[in-house]
Amino acid sequence: MISIRDVHKSYGTVEVLSGCSTEVKKGEVIVVCGPSGSGKSTLIKCVNGLEPIQSGEIVVDGISVAARRTNLPKLRARVGMVFQHFDLFPHLKVIDNLTLAQRKVLGRREEEARARAFSLLDRVGLREHAHKHPGELSGGQQQRVAIARSLALDPICMLFDEPTSALDPEMINEVLDVMVALARDGMTMIVVTHEMGFARRVAHRIVFMDRGKIVEDAPTADFFAAPKTDRARQFLSKILQH
């Protein structure tokens, strides 16, 4: 469903992605990990064209992201994305955060959009907060709303950019639970995260990145049992130490 082929990207003279390639099949969950500054976030932002690429190709559901004729807004509406800092719209109530793009991008009618929004708020357990503003919610609740906001557009796949990195420890699990349920439902997901417990539980494959390169791309069990590269071994031993 998502195919990333020899992608290069640089900011000025600094190359942040150098020749990344991987494939994600329908229903697969991929966890992307690696040290900070390794290009993980940049890579998934290239998947929905938020970041342009200099060379290579990214194809999502048969559509080439970087092609000039591609209608990027239309493609992005089908690719959900959840950000580290939630980025809910603070001037809108929770319910309006969920209906805005449904109405303005998909052209759904108000009642239809609200019905979809409420069913998703039920799913993330936040129906009773529908009429609050995002600022009145905890970080974990905000991130669940953000996930619901993306799902409201009925995306064919979801991208998660460090969805729990900005959360207090006691709120991480409520967000991960939502993501686990989503994965079990068969959603195609690319997740950038340091949560190795989550990776072990739901990821089909782990993509390990270092300095703009994908240095390891292996089934989850293989990756944790026997990482092939020294760099991945070091990384794992550091984050699994405690």
Next chain:
Amino acid sequence: MYQLDWSSIPGALPFLWQGMKISLEITLVAIAAGIFWGTILALMRLSPVRALSLLATGYVSLFRSIPLVMVLLWFFLVVPTLLRDVLGLSHATDLRLASAMVGFALFEAAYYSEIMRAGIQSVSRGQAQAALALGMRPLQAMWLVVLPQAFRNMLPLLLTQAIILFQDTSLVYVSALADFFGAAYKVGDRDGRLVEMLLFAGAVYFVICSAASFAVRRFQRRLAA
């Protein structure tokens, strides 16, 4: 010793009120049109299209570098002739009010655009990115997500600028248009009581503007709370 004599004020109040209505009319139109055009200028200035950005920068620095009273005079001289030619109006039609509004709106837009530019930049980049990720087109993201927040962040500054604008409307006296200040001047001149009338007019401006500033400050505190 000069004896102050306030007796000509009560009789002149209806005329002064007519003037005040003109002042308020110009202020409101200039605020609305100025913010609208100013926002467009701010968007042009922040646009990746270099030509648009240069055009807006040029416009803003031009209007910020010439005195308002001169802009108004130009408009009094140019706009009426232009409108008469375009719309085929007779020379009897009084277009001074219309040209004052146009002049103020164009001038204030330069200031409002700087406020809106700061406002747009005060909204975190993540907001626009989240909107784009949901499939919005760039202008949609700007209109539905960024501008409402920019506007709210900048509301105190926009209101403060509106108060300054209200005071500046007194400059329309150069066209002999009877706004509040012009009306007060005319009455004072007619009755030989210029000092009293100007003191009175000053007091009225002071009361209105300081009350408005006070309200803005309270509003700002509530916003921050």
